Amino acid sequence: MKDIEIGGASVYALLGYAAVFFGLVMLMVVVMLLGRIMVSAKRREAAKAAALPAEPAVPAKEAPRALPAKGTGGEILLHDVPEREAAMVMAVVAHRLQKPLNELRFKSIREVKDK
Amino acid sequence: MNILETLGRLARESGFAAFFAAGGWKNLIMIAVACVLLYLGIKKKFEPLLLVGIAFGVLLTNLPGSGLYHMEMWDAFLDPASAHYHSYSYILTEGGLLDILYIGVKTGLYPSLIFLGVGAMTDFGPLLSNPRSLLLGASAQLGVFLAFFGAVCLGFTGPEAASIGIIGGADGPTALFLTNKLAPHLLGPIAIAAYSYMALIPMIQPPLMRALTTEKERSVKMEQTREVSKTEKILFPIVVATFVILLIPSTAPLIGCLMFGNLLRECGVTERLNDTAQNALMNIVTLFLGISVGATTVADRFLTIKTLGIVLLGLIAFSFSTVGGLLVGKLMYKLSGGKINPLIGSAGVSAVPMAARVSQVEGQRANPSNFLLMHAMGPNVAGVIGSAIAAGFLLALFG
Numbered sequence: 001m002k003d004i005e006i007g008g009a010s011v012y013a014l015l016g017y018a019a020v021f022f023g024l025v026m027l028m029v030v031v032m033l034l035g036r037i038m039v040s041a042k043r044r045e046a047a048k049a050a051a052l053p054a055e056p057a058v059p060a061k062e063a064p065r066a067l068p069a070k071g072t073g074g075e076i077l078l079h080d081v082p083e084r085e086a087a088m089v090m091a092v093v094a095h096r097l098q099k100p101l102n103e104l105r106f107k108s109i110r111e112v113k114d115k
Numbered sequence: 116m117n118i119l120e121t122l123g124r125l126a127r128e129s130g131f132a133a134f135f136a137a138g139g140w141k142n143l144i145m146i147a148v149a150c151v152l153l154y155l156g157i158k159k160k161f162e163p164l165l166l167v168g169i170a171f172g173v174l175l176t177n178l179p180g181s182g183l184y185h186m187e188m189w190d191a192f193l194d195p196a197s198a199h200y201h202s203y204s205y206i207l208t209e210g211g212l213l214d215i216l217y218i219g220v221k222t223g224l225y226p227s228l229i230f231l232g233v234g235a236m237t238d239f240g241p242l243l244s245n246p247r248s249l250l251l252g253a254s255a256q257l258g259v260f261l262a263f264f265g266a267v268c269l270g271f272t273g274p275e276a277a278s279i280g281i282i283g284g285a286d287g288p289t290a291l292f293l294t295n296k297l298a299p300h301l302l303g304p305i306a307i308a309a310y311s312y313m314a315l316i317p318m319i320q321p322p323l324m325r326a327l328t329t330e331k332e333r334s335v336k337m338e339q340t341r342e343v344s345k346t347e348k349i350l351f352p353i354v355v356a357t358f359v360i361l362l363i364p365s366t367a368p369l370i371g372c373l374m375f376g377n378l379l380r381e382c383g384v385t386e387r388l389n390d391t392a393q394n395a396l397m398n399i400v401t402l403f404l405g406i407s408v409g410a411t412t413v414a415d416r417f418l419t420i421k422t423l424g425i426v427l428l429g430l431i432a433f434s435f436s437t438v439g440g441l442l443v444g445k446l447m448y449k450l451s452g453g454k455i456n457p458l459i460g461s462a463g464v465s466a467v468p469m470a471a472r473v474s475q476v477e478g479q480r481a482n483p484s485n486f487l488l489m490h491a492m493g494p495n496v497a498g499v500i501g502s503a504i505a506a507g508f509l510l511a512l513f514g
Contacts, residue, residue, distance in 0.1 A: 006267055
């Protein structure tokens with residue numbers, strides 16, 4: 001089919017656009033079904049896990065303490081200070097001292113309360 | 116030995132002399148075109164990975180006497196009356212370097228391998244979490260069929276019109292694949308138009324997006340979509356390949372490779388293959404594809420009124436594809452009660468991820484706290500599947 005009339009071309013153009021829509025709508029239905037099956041399978045698993053009788057509590061082994069990452073100064077003790085504020089305090093100190101944060105060691109941060 | 120005669124012969128046989136022969140000026144124009152494309156690729160960074168290769172191919176093939184690419188050999192290859200009809204051995208023994216590299220385009224190998232890489236690079240998660248975006252990928256194929264119709268009206272044959280129309284799919288490998296099957300003589304102009312317009316998406320789409328949507332629509336913040344499980348991501352390429360190829364078998368090389376690449380990415384046990392598909396293989400194929408496609412722009416065949424028609428129709432195709440996506444996006448905005456930002460519709464043209472980025476930029480321009488990128492990636496990858504289906508339909512019709 002080399003040469004094509006203008007009328008024929010308009011029909012093929014409409015047919016082609018419809019074919020693309022048909023293909024992708026069908027694919028959408030398949031993908032939606034796949035998603036539903038997956039979500040319901042996940043829910044069933046969660047429900048099954050919740051329905052299992054609780055096992056007698058076994059004293060949990062103490063988790064091995066993670067080594068501090070290279071370049072950090074180890075752990076820090078926070079006394080009545082939220083983590084977000086502690087992070088800000090450390091950032092301010094590092095900025096004032098003109099030192100990178102990983103070269104400083106903070107041992108503890110305590111809020112000084114009004115007496 | 117007559118030194119003067121030897122020097123004279125050298126001068127007559129040099130490429131410089133050919134510029135002054137009949138039609139030599141056309142080569143000069145093509146060299147200028149190559150320089151413009153190189154400028155756009157290198158300086159303006161328009162799709163540089165492909166445009167630089169294509170432009171250099173244009174340059175090499177139009178240097179008289181270079182003998183790297185022979186259009187007449189490929190004419191004989193395609194002529195059923197020729198002794199060399201469909202003879203790759205003729206090309207391999209008599210052809211130049213770019214003739215040999217072009218075999219990968221001719222056989223449809225390069226576009227399919229590019230799709231393998233694209234599949235390995237694409238995360239279909241956004242599409243899986245919001246399957247309705249497939250509708251936007253479908254609607255953004257409007258330009259393909261309008262340009263097809265327009266090309267027939269302008270006097271192109273059916274296969275030529277189909278190859279021109281597919282420029283509107285904004286998908287380079289698909290355009291090359293289809294053109295090579297239906298109208299190989301138009302490969303050069305169609306490749307240049309397709310890749311140039313893909314590079315120009317940030318300039319072509321925004322005015323249309325602003326014209327067709329209101330400030331309120333563009334400001335819509337879309338809700339977070341659901342999380343997609345690993346199993347779904349693994350099943351998706353298997354399901355899509357099976358379903359789409361059964362529906363339109365002629366899409367098999369493109370969809371098969373796209374989904375195979377995606378399976379390599381998602382299955383989690385083929386990390387090395389995934390890495391090769393999206394890096395080394397993709398780079399090698401891009402290199403060969405660019406330079407060999409550029410080589411087809413031989414001056415005599417490229418500088419015609421038909422090329423101007425193709426460039427114009429390509430722009431129409433691109434623009435109407437964007438409009439199609441936006442209009443269905445607006446419809447979805449209305450039907451969802453204003454929950455869907457219509458700007459993601461324009462990402463339904465498949466240029467991944469540039470079209471999605473344009474949606475993000477325009478969305479953020481209207482509302483600085485708007486993040487549409489992941490929402491736009493759904494229609495964007497749906498567009499890849501949509502343009503492959505459109506190509507499959509046209510191939511089934513005219514192939």
